[in-house]
Amino acid sequence: MTSPDSDDDKLDPAAERVLRKLRGFAAFSGLLMGFGFLALFGAIGYRVVVGWKSTPVEITGTIQLPKGANVRSAIVSGDMIAVTLERGGIVETRFFDAATHAPRGSLTFASEP
Template identity: 75%
Template sequence: MPSPDTDDKLDPQQERVLRKLRGFAAFSGILMGFGFLALFGAIGYRVMVGWKSTPKEITGTIMLPQGAQVLSSTVSDGLLAVTLSRQGVVETRLFDIETRAPRGVLSYAHEP
């Protein structure tokens, strides 16, 4: 039985395999470290910038043209988009959420 004090030498092929294994382990550790940095960076960013809050309650009246029928509406980036049909013409009107002021009109037409 060999004593623990005796140095057992590895042959060159075993040394190469052990060196490759150490390299793979180091690469894996570095890659995992970058993953943790990205994860904690994203969490820190959300904490510092803040989570997107739920939109506040929107109340008020928006004046639409006489005889207009609302087809749909959506809120995005501080704008309210209302798609309506009026006299057979479909259009989308954009309004500012805070002031309810008109911001634009998109009309739709068929290709000739």
């Protein structure tokens, strides 16, 4: 009967050094990945607890719309204001510059015939 420490199971010294280095690299890689997951879940947890707050936008002034137009919605996004309105049964969205309130374009919606 052979003992568990027999000469057949031993590695030569060069292979032993390579195996030791490989174990060290694997441990370092696992540690680095663990810190990465901690950072990711920490950032997600922070956003959940604190909330997705955005900076308030302060816009003042008047935007001239066509007579008889009913505003359905108005949205501020970056440096643009999108105003969706209904006029004479037609729905359209008009875009304005947030700083100057100058028109930047419009988009009309129509049903298929």
